[in-house]
Amino acid sequence: GQQLNQSPQSMFIQEGEDVSMNCTSSSIFNTWLWYKQDPGEGPVLLIALYKAGELTSNGRLTAQFGITRKDSFLNISASIPSDVGIYFCAGQFMNRDDKIIFGKGTRLHILP
């Protein structure tokens, strides 16, 4: 089936560093979503993107909807310990039903 390629799979950074992760697809998406999942919890929506080229911020988080509609990135600036978790991208296809496809996640670790 359709897949999203999310990278990197995991990241180890120092507190205060900036983080960047991205998702790519061979298919065109109508919507890109970014979620964060903490251990033992369900995903929480961070940012939703609805237009190609759109750049949206939520506090220290910034995400962009790629011009080709086949990619998106998420940046986290000045990371703090509570940023630890798994970040998922998710896309909704164009000209299909409303099904959302999730990437495999990027696991963020912050070194003490």
Added chain:
Amino acid sequence: EAGVAQSPRYKIIEKRQSVAFWCNPISGHATLYWYQQILGQGPKLLIQFQNNGVVDDSQLPKDRFSAERLKGVDSTLKIQPAKLEDSAVYLCASSFGVRQTYEQYFGPGTRLTVT
């Protein structure tokens, strides 16, 4: 505002046994989703309800999985009989609107281990 409630939080069963999970969505949310999240993967949609009707169950393995939302509020997901590959976290989510791009609020999930 209370979030999405799920129970049980953990369940361990042997293969070929049956299991049921319960979900109570956020009050007033018409749409309810069940997702399966295998370790190391993102959630995969199993079934979507709008009120008490099924909107999408194309990825539900209907030979062993069933789900209902009889009164349009809470929902039950059942697996009968379970297989080893069903080991996963089962997440319930709800949203106010019908389209999946409305913000979905997820419950904490039920972690199922099949031995």
